[in-house]
Amino acid sequence: MPESHWQKSSYSGATNECVEVRTVSGAVELRESDEGHLTLRTTPIALASLLHGIKAGEFDHHA
Template identity: 40%
Template sequence: MDQLNWQRSSFSGEKTNCLEIASEGELVYIRESDNPDLVVTTTRTKLNAWILGAKDGEFDHFVGL
């Protein structure tokens, strides 16, 4: 995983508490920049389904919106 090209949002700037994402083939890796050893792995298909749900407001109750 050291060879993955980790990317973070341009909104993060130089902050150290950001989500980072990388991909390799069908797999997608997500980690927090301040704890890079803990990595969540999923697939592009599952991540796409989650993003569509987030855009639709499906998870807003988790953040009190």
């Protein structure tokens, strides 16, 4: 996986209040755009599992 630049969701529009993502050395990094100094690094498989769980409603009871 080649290193990429930070990308934000098209749903965030022109605001800086969004989650950004990029790939670095085979890992996936996530950050909140207004807290750019804090970065979460994970594997593509772990991120895919998290997104699948979110879409399936596994975390709805935390809302």
